[in-house]
Amino acid sequence: MIEVLEKLVHLPQRGEYMEIRLENIVSTTIRVQNGVVEKIRVEADKGGYIRLLTPRGSWWFESFQDWDNLQERVEKAISGASLLPKSDIEVVRKPPVREEKKVTLADDFRFKSLKDKTSLLLEYNQIFKEISPLLVSSLVEYRDEFREIYLANSDGSLIYWEKPDINLNFTATARKGDNIEVYRNGVAGKTGFELVKNQEQLAQEVGQKALLLLEAPSFSGGMYDVVLDPVLAGVFIHEAFGHLSESDALYRNEELKKIMTKGRRVSSPVLNVFDDGSLDNLRGSSPYDDEGIPTGRTYLIKNGYLSGRLHSRETAFLMQEEVTGNARTINYRFPPIVRMTNTAIEGGEPTKEDLFSDIERGLYAVEYIGGNTALELFTFSAAYGYLIERGKIKELVKDVVLSGNLFQTLDKIDAVANDFRWTEVGGCGKGGQMGLPTPTGSPHIRLREVLVGGSGND
Amino acid sequence: MIEVVDLLKKRGIAGDLFTQEVFNQVVNYEANVFKSYEKEERRGHGLRIINPEGKLGFYAFNRFSNPQEVVDRALEVSQLGDRVDFSIPTYPSTWEWEDFVDPRIENLEAREMIELGDYILSRIREDYPQVLVDVTIGAGREEKSLLNHHEEELKFARTFFEIGVTANQTREGDILEVYAERSWGSRDINIDDIVEEIISKLEFSQRVVTLNSGKYPVIFTPWGSLVLFLPLLYGLNGKNWVFGRSPLQNKEKKVVFSSLFSLEEVQEPWALGSCPFDDEGIITKTQRYLVDKGSLEGALWDLWSAAKRGIKPTGNGFRGSYRDLPEPGFSSLRVKNGLRDSSTLIGELEEGLIVDSVLGLGQSNIASGYFSCNVQLGFYVKEGEIQGRVKDVMISGNAYQALLNLKEISRNSRWIGGRILLPYLLVEPIEINA
Numbered sequence: 001m002i003e004v005l006e007k008l009v010h011l012p013q014r015g016e017y018m019e020i021r022l023e024n025i026v027s028t029t030i031r032v033q034n035g036v037v038e039k040i041r042v043e044a045d046k047g048g049y050i051r052l053l054t055p056r057g058s059w060w061f062e063s064f065q066d067w068d069n070l071q072e073r074v075e076k077a078i079s080g081a082s083l084l085p086k087s088d089i090e091v092v093r094k095p096p097v098r099e100e101k102k103v104t105l106a107d108d109f110r111f112k113s114l115k116d117k118t119s120l121l122l123e124y125n126q127i128f129k130e131i132s133p134l135l136v137s138s139l140v141e142y143r144d145e146f147r148e149i150y151l152a153n154s155d156g157s158l159i160y161w162e163k164p165d166i167n168l169n170f171t172a173t174a175r176k177g178d179n180i181e182v183y184r185n186g187v188a189g190k191t192g193f194e195l196v197k198n199q200e201q202l203a204q205e206v207g208q209k210a211l212l213l214l215e216a217p218s219f220s221g222g223m224y225d226v227v228l229d230p231v232l233a234g235v236f237i238h239e240a241f242g243h244l245s246e247s248d249a250l251y252r253n254e255e256l257k258k259i260m261t262k263g264r265r266v267s268s269p270v271l272n273v274f275d276d277g278s279l280d281n282l283r284g285s286s287p288y289d290d291e292g293i294p295t296g297r298t299y300l301i302k303n304g305y306l307s308g309r310l311h312s313r314e315t316a317f318l319m320q321e322e323v324t325g326n327a328r329t330i331n332y333r334f335p336p337i338v339r340m341t342n343t344a345i346e347g348g349e350p351t352k353e354d355l356f357s358d359i360e361r362g363l364y365a366v367e368y369i370g371g372n373t374a375l376e377l378f379t380f381s382a383a384y385g386y387l388i389e390r391g392k393i394k395e396l397v398k399d400v401v402l403s404g405n406l407f408q409t410l411d412k413i414d415a416v417a418n419d420f421r422w423t424e425v426g427g428c429g430k431g432g433q434m435g436l437p438t439p440t441g442s443p444h445i446r447l448r449e450v451l452v453g454g455s456g457n458d
Numbered sequence: 459m460i461e462v463v464d465l466l467k468k469r470g471i472a473g474d475l476f477t478q479e480v481f482n483q484v485v486n487y488e489a490n491v492f493k494s495y496e497k498e499e500r501r502g503h504g505l506r507i508i509n510p511e512g513k514l515g516f517y518a519f520n521r522f523s524n525p526q527e528v529v530d531r532a533l534e535v536s537q538l539g540d541r542v543d544f545s546i547p548t549y550p551s552t553w554e555w556e557d558f559v560d561p562r563i564e565n566l567e568a569r570e571m572i573e574l575g576d577y578i579l580s581r582i583r584e585d586y587p588q589v590l591v592d593v594t595i596g597a598g599r600e601e602k603s604l605l606n607h608h609e610e611e612l613k614f615a616r617t618f619f620e621i622g623v624t625a626n627q628t629r630e631g632d633i634l635e636v637y638a639e640r641s642w643g644s645r646d647i648n649i650d651d652i653v654e655e656i657i658s659k660l661e662f663s664q665r666v667v668t669l670n671s672g673k674y675p676v677i678f679t680p681w682g683s684l685v686l687f688l689p690l691l692y693g694l695n696g697k698n699w700v701f702g703r704s705p706l707q708n709k710e711k712k713v714v715f716s717s718l719f720s721l722e723e724v725q726e727p728w729a730l731g732s733c734p735f736d737d738e739g740i741i742t743k744t745q746r747y748l749v750d751k752g753s754l755e756g757a758l759w760d761l762w763s764a765a766k767r768g769i770k771p772t773g774n775g776f777r778g779s780y781r782d783l784p785e786p787g788f789s790s791l792r793v794k795n796g797l798r799d800s801s802t803l804i805g806e807l808e809e810g811l812i813v814d815s816v817l818g819l820g821q822s823n824i825a826s827g828y829f830s831c832n833v834q835l836g837f838y839v840k841e842g843e844i845q846g847r848v849k850d851v852m853i854s855g856n857a858y859q860a861l862l863n864l865k866e867i868s869r870n871s872r873w874i875g876g877r878i879l880l881p882y883l884l885v886e887p888i889e890i891n892a
Contacts, residue, residue, distance in 0.1 A: 033701065034701060036540045037538055037539055037540050038540060039516070039783055040515075040516060040535045040538060040539060041516055041517075041518060041781065041782075041783070042516075042517055042518070042531060042535060043517075043518040043519065043781055044518075044519050044520070044521060045502075045518075045520055045781070046520060046521050047520070058492055058493065058494060058495070059493060059494035059495070059496075060494070060495055061494055061495070061496040061497070062496070062497045062498075063496075063497075063498045063499070063500075064498075064499050065499070065500065065501065065502075065520050065521070081495075083568070083569075084492075084495055084568070085492050085572055086492075087491055087492045087493065088491060089491075089493070114534060114535060114538055115537075115538060118538045136701070136702040136703060137701040137702060137703050173701070173702075173703045173825065175702065175703065178705050178826070179826065180703055180705060180823070180825040180826045181823070181825075181826070182703075182823065182825050218828075221830075221852070221854070221891045248488075251489075252488065252489030252490075252491065252590065253489060253590055253626065253628055255628035255629060255630070256628045256633070258630070259628070259630065333498060333500070335494070335496070369823075370818070371818075372817045372818045372819075373817070374633075374635055374817055374834050375626075375628075375633040375635065376632075376633045377633075377817055377832055377834060377849075377850075378817070378832075379817040379818035379831065379832040379852075380818070381818065381830070398823075399823065399828055399830065401818065401830040401831075401852070401854075403817070403818070403831075403832040403852055404832075404850060405849075405850055407631075451850070451852075451891065453830040453852040453854055453891055
């Protein structure tokens, strides 16, 4: 395939920038619900795209499934694209890269039988049945996926890499009358089958937690000092600041650029935030981004000051900044856009216990259901929480929603603990591209006087 | 693909082969600048079989090698599959139906789409030169077909036309984003209507006002009503009934909502969900009530869920794409409208909030109906006049409770995503945290 692509990337002759991506995705999805194998989906998905920036400065993008007749497609794209209107887009060009990156998995899921995979899930599902009759529904979801990606561009780069991904999720639904509580948790990684084995304890915890939530009172909204656990803190920084650091949010917005000026103080000085797609073996990692730019670490916030942002070739050119390797696509059906990779709040000095000790009346918010942003507004839902009284963790509460204005909230972070960890489960959606793996990392962090939503007072 | 079902027939295996073929072209404008033209061709197949032991198998593919391999993969899966209580339906041979294909969409040229985009951009920027406008215009054709082991075939094609406009106005400490969309099966989308919606939202947003926390009457716009509809759609999903996690199960024929509230599933021509049969080959009803004057009349059933409950399917088995097995879904929905215009409802509001869009849709406890969302675009109303836009405000409550506490439904309504026709809903009271 490389030989074919090598010839094609030299077809554009008028200064176009062109990318060709070919992708082969083999995946298995299994859902076991209430002891029943509800779905097994084995899928072979093959396709590709041609993306072309015309000399007149506008993009042509074409996705297809047929790998034959590529030359004809490229020729047609070049002539079709020449009819597009004039625009002002240009991209950063780079010296060519040639690389082939293959992956070896410890316990390769491609060689596991469907039967082995399904039996494991049935065993996990059985655990829920034994916990309580109040668990009316239990769901075990499994997915593995192996991608082979060919990327060639008019810089002359030719890259092949492989991307494995595996995840296992447990969802338990507990019910008493019209009171229904759903709790979910799981594991995910760029690993082999070993990750999803021996997760009996996690299944137990998921079932127990759903039952506990059934009895938990709804949280009363109001102003609180809040401690976020590493999972929720990671989602918070992803939602609240990460999305605003994606340069396509601001590269053509002069007012927003002023707000996001480098060197501006954007948070309390305890905060350091980075994005790093080059870390070993995290789900957001990759040797190159989907425009063939090597990934690396970009500090978004350093000691409270805005210090960097995330770029594609296009946004970097327009803003006259360095590329960062953050152009990503979920698959061949979509063009790469600016995305986070692995985003984190760096660990600090205090211990986790220190964060709680001087809170008179507060909330400990744990894990998440989801999050969302509209530039400066953000909102995210904790899976559950605990009240804090005089520094002690007390009663379990549910229906906890944190929401607010980004800059005001970042300034309220007054402590970052030393217990940093990554969370690999979950995905991010943007511009119709849903479920992109974007791990988040953080230690426990503390925010002072935050508006928290709840339903306990009605 | 006939060779696949032919092989099924020869080997005595029941099954159906679903094929989806999409052609789509899109033009994008970003921040007032023409950005891209995108073209997509997609075709794929999902083979579902029930093996001789009655167990379900499935295999999805977009590159066809030979029928043997495809059938073998599905058979392998079926050995581990669920023993199902339904059989693959037969299709009526004499029955006729219409495709919803508009040649004006099929033959739409990129040039025309660009002219439309330029027009939308210039109209908005005429009134609001300071805003940054994103426009996405999509047009295409989708064809679905089903072939069963009796070698019977069903085929249905539709065109689609989708326009989305976002206007962004950024000032220090205040980022405003307003959105409007129209989607339809034919070319007949009123462009000026979208432009006017954006302009009027910008107009009402220029003044930022504050309101105090408390309980207020709230008018949900058609778009804002999704806050209440997402939990309702979860509750109406037959699979959730089978698994015991819908608050609506076992409440059939009971009055659970306000008597003002009626919800119908309709096959409105050119609405994007409308179809003569669902993705399992079950013929859809032209009209049926899910909720009639507050009384729960039915739910959404695919073959699998209906069989588990021992009832007839309702023609609600839909697939997200060829790679998915059918799940309960809906074609097109319509909420029965009221007697008076939304402007009258607003004009009579002493004090309250209009909610047009929220952040965090679907992130609360959808199962129990509880919601708590940040209002992304909302307007404060006092003495019948819109005072301005509110910021940093959260609404919370329970969708089921809200639909029981409906005070009035507007006469005017709008199609959301081309699939749900929603009026304005006045609900009282809703908890607001400012």
